[in-house]
Amino acid sequence: MAGAAMGSQVTATAFIAGAVIAALAQQTLP
């Protein structure tokens, strides 16, 4: 993936995992 902050599999995985956790956490909202 292009871009300085997205330049490694580690950051790409962190970004995607963060997005999924953000979405799942919101399932606890009324």
Place this chain on the structure above:
Amino acid sequence: MVYVITYPAVKPGQRNSKWWFRGAAFTVGAVLAGATLGSGLGAVGSLFGDGPRAIATLVLGSIGIFAGARELAGRTFGLKQFNRETSRRRRPQPLLWALYNGVALGAGFRTRLGFVIWYAVPGASIASGSWLAGAIVYGSYGAARGLAPWLLLAHGHLSGFAARDLLLRQRGLASSVSALALITLCATVIGRTASSFVS
């Protein structure tokens, strides 16, 4: 299936499409909304060039660690958000409403955010500096929101009780987990960005 299937914004007599059809429209809307927004934000990020974007990533990542630590400590935030649910009046046609609700939830900011980690989704899309990476990150968010009701529905069928009711009591846990995830995410990105300056 939360609002989409079990509690649609329509009167019973108007439910002329099958429930799974409305559920599919919801999921497709959520994924497309996330991927579209992410690709746009990634494209915007690419306009800034690697240097300025890396500096912005370091600054915003530091703010993210501070915000995550604050949330972890139980301090509540006055999040900049539309603190509301999708309106049940605006789309009387059930299939269109399900699609509209999917788009609203897949985008995220149209409804209640709840946790500070949400800001990392558009932030990461911009920081990626790539329309494809942005689409994957924000699209993952949209997909998780779009698929979550199916998982809840499947769980309800298998276990015989509503997981939704259990989830609503786990907001404190979700706050801690999402705050830790935000801190980890920001620390990882800061570390990688800083090392790219060195190398």
